[in-house]
Amino acid sequence: MLKYTEPENYLNRECTWIKFNERVLREAIVPSNPLLEQLNFVAIAASNLDEFFMIRVAGVKHLIESGVKHIDIAGMTPQEQFEAIQSMVHTLVDQQYEYYSVIQDKLQQEGLHFVSVDELNEEQRIWLDSYFEREIYPVVTPMAVDSSHPFPFLASLNLNLAVLLRKKQGDTSVKTAILPVPSPIIPRIIKVPVAAGDAKQFLFLEDILGAYANRFFLGCDILEAVPFRITRDADLDIDDEAEDLLVEVEKSLKKRRKGAAVRLELAQSASRMVREFLRGELQLEDKDLYMIPGPLDCKVFFSFTGIEGYDHLRYPAASPQPSYELEELGAPDMWTAIAKQDIMVHHPYETFDTVENFIKLAATDPDVLAIKQTLYRVSSRSPIIAALAEAAENGKQVTVLMEVKARFDEENNIFMARKLEKAGCHVIYGIMGLKTHSKITLVVRREEEGIRRYVHLATGNYNGKTARIYTDVGILTANTLIGVDASAFFNLLSGYSDPPQWNKLAVAPLNLRERIYEKIEQETAWAKKGKKAFIVAKMNSLLDKEVIAKLYEASAAGVKIHLIVRGICVLRPGLPGISENIEVHSVVGRFLEHSRLFYFYNNGEEDVFISSADWMPRNLNERVELMIPVEYGPHKERIKGILSLYFNDNVKAYAMNSDGTYRYIADERPTDAAPIHAQMMLQHEAEEKHKKHKKSKRR
Known part of the structure; x- marks a missing residue:
């Protein structure tokens, strides 16, 4: 068993998560995805990245600062992990804005233009003057930063403008100030009035604020006004022994908003003076600074993708169907x-x-x-x-x-x-x-x-x-x-x-881990007897070292293993003598793959399970989870069919290489091979079964 637990047989958790978010972001350039859905994937990747920094990057930083000699599953120190994360994420963010730029060009072809204040005509500027005075100016409070005004606390993920200014008279030294962007009080994407039949135009709220910054600093020249955003540590430190857990959680939520900064996003146009000023105030390293060549916080596009009148740029509406099993029973x-x-x-x-x-x-x-x-x-x-x-x-x-x-x-x-x-x-x-x-x-x-x-x-x-x-x-x-x-x-x-003594359920942290071991070992034993042995497992994340070592042992014994893992996977498939019989696929599509489904051939008895738990230490050791056997024949067949369909998907699936990279299976599909799009086929199947029931009911 020892050779299966060596660090070189595993990948770093954080790096595999970044690879997952790369797969999400790649959907932004898949031609078969409608244009607004491509933009939606840019927003999803941005949202994922925010949480990653607030929890995972913050955690790695804590390890570095504490001096803990922690070595991860792949043998990496906290400092090595941090350097790998920063390198990969900087590349990912560059990709994100490359894709956004391409999407923006396509949006313009559809008559949807994001414009700057300078591009507005005279009539539109008159409208904007009025809009600013009426809607924006009353709710914004400028904050000076000097010896008598310390750098203010700025909430995590909120958008702000860093302003450099100089008095027109008297002291002409360069001063700094902060303008908070009042979103979501005011929508961040603002529609500009246009003549009938013209292309639609939109402004970002931060651009308006920058253009009108002088209104907040009368008697000053505005030298620079650039957007920035801080991401803070958001992990909760909760005392589980607190008598009133609700009160303890509420207290921790307040602390979350005041966590240490872990990332600074700043408009690419920012001067070196602004960069160094913010980095110093927030006590961040150069690698924690992300220079953004576009709008900060792409989550703003979640609301924009629902714009009325552009259904042709979105997926056709998916209509969840009634349960056909209930319908058939009548x-x-x-x-x-x-x-x-x-x-x-x-x-x-x-x-x-x-x-x-x-x-x-x-x-x-x-x-x-x-x-x-x-x-x-x-x-x-x-x-x-x-x-x-x-x-x-x-x-x-x-x-x-x-x-x-x-x-x-x-x-x-x-x-x-x-x-x-x-x-x-x-x-x-x-x-x-x-x-x-x-x-x-x-x-x-x-x-x-x-x-x-x-x-x-x-x-x-x-x-x-x-x-x-x-x-x-x-x-x-x-x-x-x-x-x-x-x-x-x-x-x-x-x-x-x-x-x-449980009759059917396996419960974590009591016996769920042991049940998983038992089922994997069962297949290993059949393989050693020369019998067919097969495991298919679908989950969100695969991280547990002991479970992976069991899978390696099973693979080495001859068990064929198909894994469908949406996100984190630290197992390395295709390692000689260790995981040659393991294949890992990941499906990223319209719907987020969340189901945990497990199949063990068991010499033809075919054990099938559904579960709330991924194969991660936290799920098996630190959470109350359930795994449930599926014993009703038709349901076993349904789940087998679902697993087979997902593993054979050649439209939205990726295959994992042994070095942790992924290849897009659609690029390898033979020209004469029929496309298999699991999510679309399951949607079609549900619709057809409902239609069939309605027809038979009418008859």
């Missing part, structure tokens, strides 16, 4: 359908309404006695929250485990938790030292035959908004043994119950 109600057979839903191809309706029905059904649910990320207007509150008001026992430490969703989750408590729900705020990342709902219902448990288990969050853009799988079941496990699971979370 049962009088959901309880009857689920009691008859397990129901599988595949989002976003099938609507999340199925899950929401399950919980709404439970909230109003007089025979339902109790609802228990884990919530990790929920939308701010969640029908599920409303249904749980209604259930409590209807006198049902409602228990919700709300994970208030779900990164970047803490504030929303705290608000939702307070709302549920007010309605009479029993809200639990997680287990000390662990995040609860499992996705499970238990409904206890009194029926003629006695108490029956209905359970929903899934790979994705109870969030109707993300369920339209993330791919996830869920199972609705009345399986007795799963129901018993579900009850035991919630008792474990809410009380002092010892872990039971």
